[in-house]
Amino acid sequence: MPAFERRALLAALAGAVLPCPALAQAAWPRRPVRLLVPYAPGGGTDVFTRALAEGLRPLLGQPVLVENRAGANGVVGSEVVARAEPDGSLFLVDTGSHTLNPYVMPALPYDTARDFTPVALLSRYPMLLAVSTAAPFADVPGLVAAARTAPRSIGFGTSDAAISYAGNLFTRLAGIEMVEVAYRGAAPMLNDLIAGHLPTSWNSTVAALPHLQAGRIRAFGVTTKERSALLPDVPSLAEAGVPGYEFAGWYGMLGPAGLPAPIAEAMSAAIHQALRDPGLRDKLLRIGADLNPLDPAGFTALRQEEDARWSRAAREGLIVRAQ
Structure with missing residues (x-):
């Protein structure tokens, strides 16, 4: 300036x-x-x-x-x-x-x-469902099927109340039971996700994007009604098989x-x-x-x-x- x-x-x-x-x-x-x-x-x-x-x-x-x-x-x-x-x-x-x-x-x-x-x-900002590269499911239908087969056997990480709501809204609308794992911040949660200690987590795109771009984690869906221009290949969760899901x-x-x-x-x-x-x-x-x-x-x-x-x-x- x-x-x-x-x-x-x-x-x-x-x-x-x-x-x-x-x-x-x-x-x-x-x-x-x-x-x-x-x-x-x-x-x-x-x-x-x-x-x-x-x-x-x-x-x-x-x-x-x-x-x-x-x-x-x-x-x-x-x-x-x-x-x-x-x-x-x-x-x-x-x-x-x-x-x-x-x-x-x-x-x-x-x-x-x-x-x-x-x-x-x-x-x-949109949030997203992020998944460990070590997790056995390939997409949202696969995750939902695994959670229905073995209720409360799959964890999802959260780092604040709004992100907790995003995760619990997903389980409610998908009709599944998962286990919430609360963290003090997104960084330690992402560290566990990258290391394979945590199968899934909910994150802001701001926190997750560098790890997505580096291939250290995968994105299954964004929480907004429309796809993110930043992640055009990632479907909205509503598109991915959870009708009615929308949150930012x-x-x-x-x-x-x-x-x-x-x-x-x-x-x-x-x-x-x-x-x-x-x-x-x-x-x-x-x-x-x-x-x-x-x-x-x-x-x-x-x-x-x-x-x-x-x-x-x-x-x-x-x-x-x-x-």
Whole structure:
């Protein structure tokens, strides 16, 4: 980005926060900005966030650091942000599991609606059913047949609540019983899949694509209604033999409750600007991201829609609260 454009954007960001009394003495950000990923390094959320951080650094004029705090389906890292000062120095980058967790966790140390400020929807993405190269089945019908022959003999790996839902929706619609194996992040799950210790798993395309391209794992189907342009030879799961299957994940950014609206708007503007950069955009599109970000208001509306979806799914028995 030319120097004059960078100065113009920084001026706009500074101007956006000056009307806020708490920021009347200085522009945001005045110090490094931290993006907290509540999952293990190497997974899809981590890969996406580190790429985004590279794009944000020249726009914000401060270091943008990525931290990982894995554990409890994203709850450990989310609590850190919920308890943080709302000064624009710490943000959470989470998946759709953030809105699902209240319906699957026995208790949360925060309120997902009250204790966070929506900043931006970053990306939607398809998920996929990934299979070990050592597994004996060749496609979805083969997997379903094997699971029907020997119920609860085949495991499927998951790494967060939304991915757990994707796997359990598959077993429900296919009419089979499998065993869910929960991991702290996509990276350790993929390691076991590659090594042949885990027969199947559910992953974001962002996390799985490098391993698919290297031939270390196989893809049996994507979760979206249509095929992914990134994986045109991989059928949708509905095509592959599970009628009615449709689901997609997302990445979003949130701040602590009380984050001043001008900071949320300024960060959202920087995200939109970063995702328009051809280099960053191409990099993220090549790993399966769908880059149509939403501003704080749009992301708030999406979170409300998601909450209604999970409430309905819980009533219908499609998700089960952990004990």
